[in-house]
Amino acid sequence: MKEVKIDNLVKFYVLISLYSKPRHGYELIKEIREKMGKKASPGQIYPFLKSLRKIGYVGIRTVEAREKKVYRLTNPGKKFVRIILNRFGSLLEIAVKPQLSICAHCGCSVYRGGHKELIKGKNLVFCCVSCAKEY
């Protein structure tokens, strides 16, 4: 598996965007602007697409006489994006884990809120009111 350096969000977004469906270069630029509120210049997008093509992660199809190129991920490209997403998922987990509480009754993880109750002088966290009742 060839490594591609994903050192900025624009690259990350290009990959995610192509993973959902094939797109024109200008569509990618437009979407990044809309969804990320960030201006992506063709100078950021096209060289990156070119490098992805070079290693076989992206293929192109030319439509119409105007030669608009549609970029799509190849199977190895899709595999690579799944790896990136997994990695990103683990990072999120690391970031979120310290904020988790454990329900004193059922043991499930509680991210935000939950139900807090003072029982026998102890502040306990529950995932819901019924867990607190049954405790």
Ligand SMILES: [Zn+2]
């Ligand atoms: Zn519970």
